[in-house]
Amino acid sequence: MRHLNFSGEEILETIQMVRTEQLDIRTITVGISLLDCVSDSCDGVCRNVYEKVERITRDLRRVSAEIAEEFGLPIINNRIAVTPISLIAGRSSPGDLVRIAETLDRAAHAVDVDFIGGFSTNVEKGMTQVDANLFAAIPEALAATKRVCASVNVGSTRAGLNMDAIADIGRIVVRTAELTRAESSIGCAKLVVFCNAVEDNPFMAGAFHGTSEAEWAVNVGVSGPGVVLRAIKAAGDVDFGTLASIIRRTAFKITRAGELVGRTAAARLGLPFGIVDLSLAPTPAEGDSVARILEEIGLERVGTHGSTAALALLNDAVKKGGAMASSYVGGLSGAFIPLSEDAGMIEAAERGAVTIDKLEAMTAVCSVGLDMIAIPGDTPAETIAAIIADEAAIGMINKKTTAVRLIPAVGKRVGDWVDFGGLLGRAPVIPVNTNSSRRLISRGGRIPSPLQALMN
């Protein structure tokens, strides 16, 4: 063929990736700076925020649909990430902050995106008054809105861990679960606690548009656990080097697809392209599971011994392949292990094969943390805070991002289920260690930054 630069094999491979292996663009997330929305009145802030968000993203849905059709690649979500709200809230009271959250919700609804992230702040070293007000506002804001996502950064390698904030957040998680108990405590599914948070993550619930960013950006989150799974299955019993190579090549193709979509979306929206986050992000659908990849690498059930090593291989190979594919790789970029959003994880949890302790170990080598895990509704706030402290410590010492998104299932116990519907999935309530951490959490202060922080 004179003009055709690709083989029929390659063309069919692309089509098959989409049609049978669930290759998709998980999200196009438009990041917007709201720094110019400040005002001396809450009304003013709300007005400015609504106007700017609506104006910048009103074409997002249409452009996204066009691109999905033209490239034959589904784009699952359209999302927005804004400047951490604490930075534009000035002297807002908690009540004012809830109103700002409601404004974000209305704007997201107007342009028909499914989530808007950025009801957030960074308290890694200490808390200001507006931070404290935002904390106080979070439970009500998440209960009163549908599409708003909140996040808090409680520590970093540079600053150490803010244990006062961590103690507070434990209580806030409990309160948020309480206020949304009628909806399976879904408020907690929209709240992420970070250590070493990144400023350009396109995935929810932890997306926000950090202050290091420009006025606006189009970021893309790709996904393709199913594609990686098929490639590994087809390879059979190859050694680890070959396995890593297969994953790298697959990650390359997935990332390239994501970048093309991102650049095209950016061009058509008249906004600059930001980054591709090449995370393997699962969904509850069959064939779209990261856990199954780990099992195909050689585990009878995810959660057994070898899970951490397998995940380390996967996470690293994904990053290497993706890094070749794009100059601007960012966000979290690795493998996600959200329990309720992964069919393999759900099954393993149900059978007791994967426990919170094993998941904690795995977070040391994957790209995020303890994600979408349902725990008993009577778990004390201090225990939740201690789980967060553990995760944050892993992130702090290993110079990586870690995060916690726990769902205390109010009124439920180990063995019961929570069901959020849609991409947030469903999960069995799994046990936590019931020995108390109250005295640890009540000490207060900061855990100092580690030696790794002294890098100058």
Added chain:
Amino acid sequence: MPRPEPAQPGAAKADRAIITIIGSDRVGIIAGIANELAEANVNILDISQSVIREFFTMIMMVDLAGAAVSFHALRERLTRKGDELSVRVEIQREEIFKAMHRI
């Protein structure tokens, strides 16, 4: 900071797309699809056909530069024609294959 002008779809010089037809071989497939393309003023640059992974596959490289209808409309017409002919028809802009399969 001023926003750059949004680009229009199909404004790029290279406005090529790949049509993939998958299904059982029968009389009239090429003619049927080619007819739709002619009506939409879409030029066929190349055709190849073979059996790939047990599928009878026909791949056409087309030029959308002079197309009389939108991508969306063209895709709908091709899908309908494909249903009539009992084959699956996909149309995708060329860039996706370039992006994924070339270093």
